[in-house]
Every structure is written in C-alpha cells, then in structure tokens.
Amino acid sequence: MEVRVGRAAIVTFALYLISPTLFHYIEQARLASVPAVVLATAVVALYIAAGCTGPRRSWHRWSVGVMALLVYLPLPLLGEWWAASGVFLVAMVLGLLPWRLSLPVFVLVCAAETLKSMALGDGLPGGVTWTLTVLVAAVPLAGLTHFAETARELYATRAELVTVEVAAQRARAMRELEGILGNRLDAIADQGRRVVAGVDGDAETVKKELAHMLDMAREAQKEMRGFAHREQRLPSGTTDRYP
Structure with missing residues (x-):
C-alpha cells in the first residue's frame, strides 16, 4: 500500500x-x-x-x-x-x-x-x-x-526476511523429523538384528521374515534421510514483490 x-x-x-x-x-x-x-x-x-x-x-x-x-x-x-x-x-x-x-x-x-x-x-x-x-x-x-x-x-527487505525465516524453519523441521524417524528406524533395525541372531535353525521361516523386516527398516531409513536432505536443499518458494 x-x-x-x-x-x-x-x-x-x-x-x-x-x-x-x-x-x-x-x-x-x-x-x-x-x-x-x-x-x-x-x-x-x-x-x-x-x-x-x-x-x-x-x-x-x-x-x-x-x-x-x-x-x-x-x-x-x-x-x-x-x-x-x-x-x-x-x-x-x-x-x-x-x-x-x-x-x-x-x-x-x-x-x-x-x-x-x-x-x-x-x-x-x-x-x-x-x-x-x-x-x-x-x-x-x-x-x-x-x-x-x-x-x-x-x-x-521484509519479503527477504520472511523467505529466509521460512527456509530456516523448514530446515529445522526436516532435521527434527530426520532425527525422530531415524532413531525409531534404528531401534527397529537393532531389534530385528537381535531377533534374527537369537532364532534357532528350526525357525528358518521366522528368520526370513525378520530379515525382510530388517531390510525394509533399513530401506525406509535410507529413503527418509534422503528425503530430508533434499528438502533442506530446496528453496522456500517465491514471495510477491513490487517491481
């Protein structure tokens, strides 16, 4: 105005x-x-x-x-x-x-x-x-x-400050999300490794299922961290400015 x-x-x-x-x-x-x-x-x-x-x-x-x-x-x-x-x-x-x-x-x-x-x-x-x-x-x-x-x-200048603040907030959110989900997935992976290590040879089917669960957890962890890294590199979007 x-x-x-x-x-x-x-x-x-x-x-x-x-x-x-x-x-x-x-x-x-x-x-x-x-x-x-x-x-x-x-x-x-x-x-x-x-x-x-x-x-x-x-x-x-x-x-x-x-x-x-x-x-x-x-x-x-x-x-x-x-x-x-x-x-x-x-x-x-x-x-x-x-x-x-x-x-x-x-x-x-x-x-x-x-x-x-x-x-x-x-x-x-x-x-x-x-x-x-x-x-x-x-x-x-x-x-x-x-x-x-x-x-x-x-x-x-105000638009630039808003853009920078939004980008910083999104980067912080991505880091927090990566930490939370990464910890959860790490816990799942550790639990799966312990289960697989403790299963006897007679429970081959259980071992396969648990190994598959472990692979999925690892893949989910990899994808989530890759997504978080990509989000941190993305621009925060454009802000309308007067020419």
Whole structure:
C-alpha cells in the first residue's frame, strides 16, 4: 500500500506541475503548440516511468540525460513557458541519481537554470529567484520519489526476511523429523538384528521374515534421510514483490 500511495502521489504531483504549461500551449493557436503538448507529455511520461519502475538500474541514469535534452533543446522554439519543465530535471537529479553523482549534477543544473533565466531576459537576481522557484517545486517531487523507492525497498527487505525465516524453519523441521524417524528406524533395525541372531535353525521361516523386516527398516531409513536432505536443499518458494 505504501508503494502504491507513493507512486500515485508522484503521478498526481507531476501532472499538477505540468498542467499550467499544457494548458498554455493548448490554448495557443500557433504551430508550436502541438509539439509543445507532445513534448510536455513526454517529459511527464519519462519522469513517471523512471520514478515508478522499481529498483534503480543503469537506464535510470541515462533517463536523466534524456530529460535534460527534453528540457533544454526545445527552449528556443517553445519560449519561456517551456522553462517550467526544468522542475522535472531537477527532481530527477535529486530523486534518481546516486548521492555521489547527484550533488555535482545538481549544482550544474542549478547553474544552467540560472543562465537559462538570464538568457530569457532576467538579470542575475531574477535568475537566482527563478532557480529557487524551480527548487521549491522540485524538492517535493523528488521527496515523493524517494518515499516510493524507500517503501519498495523496505517491502522487498521484509519479503527477504520472511523467505529466509521460512527456509530456516523448514530446515529445522526436516532435521527434527530426520532425527525422530531415524532413531525409531534404528531401534527397529537393532531389534530385528537381535531377533534374527537369537532364532534357532528350526525357525528358518521366522528368520526370513525378520530379515525382510530388517531390510525394509533399513530401506525406509535410507529413503527418509534422503528425503530430508533434499528438502533442506530446496528453496522456500517465491514471495510477491513490487517491481
């Protein structure tokens, strides 16, 4: 439930952040409106795909580069309204990259956002103000991404612990079962040997029956111990996990 809530919050907040940009371009009758809507949809889809797809893999790092291209390359064509898409890039840097990599990339993106604002006509104070505005919007989105990933990792860890505990309990049960049945079968075998050793030659039939009983006891003991050893080597089964 925590994972689902976190992912739903990511989707909801991402749509909320992009909605003014989408509405602006939808209302425009210019030629650039269609590619702007398509690109804005791609920005949100990329962030949702990267932020809601389970364990961090190598492609998540590449997705940050793709997001940077989506944020900065269309800027000369789409104008200052497209500048708001930088929020997703900052959130992706904070929420998806490893900490050792995220800090230098974060500083670089902040500098790029300041320069972008100045290139659009703001002075240095305006550029810094814009960068702070982007950060204020990006930090909650990155926090939601971290929350969803942390919840997923906690669930996966709990599932691993349950799996290990079940396997340990089954191994203990198999050892106890082997000991109990093994002792009983050993006792039967010993008793059979004593009976066979004490029977006279006139009781040949009894000897054969008791010898047969002894063989069966030995075979049952062998099969039971083999079964117990096989059970201890088997995996304890799979546990459902979030991807």
